[in-house]
Amino acid sequence: MIWQSPISPGTSLYEATVPERPPYPTMPGSRKADVAIIGGGYTGLQAAYNLARAGTDVTLIDACRFGDGASGRNGGQFGTGQRAWADEAEEALGHERAQLLFGMAENAKRYVLDFAETHGIDIEFVPGQLSVSHKKSLEKDYRNHVDAMAERFGYPHLTFMDREETVSRLGSSHYHFGIRDTGTGHIHPMKLLVGLAKQAALAGAKLFEQTKALKIEKQGGAIVIETTHGTITADRALIACNAYIGNLEPVTASHVMPIRSFIGATTALSDHPEVLPGGESVDDSRFVVRYFRKSKDGRLLFGGREAYTADNPRDISSHIRRQISEIYPALANIEITHAWGGSVGITMPRQPFYREVIPGVTTIGGYSGHGVMLSNYCGKLFADLTLGNKTELDLLGDLKIPAFPGGMRFRSVLLFLALSWYALRDRF
Ligand SMILES: Cc1cc2nc3c(=O)[nH]c(=O)nc-3n(C[C@H](O)[C@H](O)[C@H](O)COP(=O)(O)OP(=O)(O)OC[C@H]3O[C@@H](n4cnc5c(N)ncnc54)[C@H](O)[C@@H]3O)c2cc1C
Structure with missing residues (x-):
């Protein structure tokens, strides 16, 4: 059972x-x-x-x-660095501390991969991550980030993807451009x-x-x-x-x-070889981040919907399917076989x-x-x-x-209001 x-x-x-x-x-x-x-x-x-x-x-x-x-x-995505981009952290903390925090996250990446390898744990690691932008206005930031990571943080694995490359790596024309990271990947959590x-x-x-x-x-x-x-x-x-x-x-x-985040898994995408042909995981520029990847058996695992209260959304699958269809219109009627959620701890x-x-x-x-x-x-x-x-x-x-x-009394209410406001801004 x-x-x-x-x-x-x-x-x-x-x-x-x-x-x-x-x-x-x-x-x-x-x-x-x-x-x-x-x-x-x-x-x-x-x-x-x-x-x-x-x-x-x-x-x-x-x-x-x-x-x-x-x-x-x-979502099983490693990402790179801490949640805030290292060059953003640099402004708040200075270069040396931002570099140390970035180095710590790189050590973390290596540690998990070594741990799994040493103990023969098949974590289904697949390399590659695409960070893509839903807003044209972010192009300069994305380009600067790639340069800063190589020049100031010694991380050579990022390349800027123009629209053409982004479309072909995603199999979707929803995003404007992005960054490809060959120094990270995703796993079976x-x-x-x-x-x-x-x-x-x-x-x-x-x-x-x-x-x-x-x-x-x-x-x-x-x-x-x-x-x-x-x-x-x-x-x-x-x-x-x-x-x-x-x-x-x-x-x-x-x-x-706690912020509650929800994921849906589709049936295998055997009729859609255009979706993520390189097997990378994806995260986007929205405040309520959409994150997706294919599983080892070819399903789309798509995370996006968030909730800021303890209530569960009534129908996780429909909401996730709607988000999928915005990015992949051909998957508008895809079956979602599993839908689940959990709480992410944020500071x-x-x-x-x-x-x-x-x-x-x-x-x-x-x-x-x-x-x-x-x-x-x-x-x-x-x-x-x-x-x-x-x-x-x-x-x-x-x-x-x-x-x-x-x-204790008003914390959740204030967080709900603040996050709902930021989530609303994703739409404009
Ligand atoms: C839907 C979702 C998607 C995510 N996607 C990603 C991603 O793609 N990449 C990424 O890097 N991170 C992601 N995260 C975050 C990541 O999973 C967490 O940061 C990480 O797993 C935290 O691990 P943890 O051991 O600190 O906490 P948890 O795994 O949350 O463990 C906490 C444990 O404490 C136990 N507990 C609580 N109270 C008590 C108590 N009183 N007594 C005994 N036990 C108690 C709980 O039962 C629970 O098992 C995601 C999280 C969620 C929910």
């Missing part, structure tokens, strides 16, 4: 195509650990894997099943997640599903986590709940907000949030749509830091990430 995530809507194509998704037990009762981790997505599981293989006694719990959050349900959990368990991490953290606090010298299945007492803890934090910990909740400046929220308790999240590679790497860096090594996490710690305004 196919599992349905209780915290994210719809059954994903990944869930339906992953060869196995072994269950893990619930926590059998109270226990002690050197390090406790809350959240079994990429961040938490990478931390658990890296700590356990260094001999640390680590316990990880997830309220649902591993991957029920964003890590098992995302759930295969990575399942392989990662397996490696963490093999390394000796104690992994428990369907065990929810209800409260976390410092008592004397120890961190005490009250859960639905007993208490964990630990020396240190990592909160890796990202957009699914709820009201477990207020500092994380005020800095990392105000769209940079990751890393902070010690209680002495000994660290939170990491808010990758703002670039978490496939960054969350894996940040989990690994948390382990390195806990083992006493200096890491690039300091770079994130230095970033100024303000809380979303509005306090």
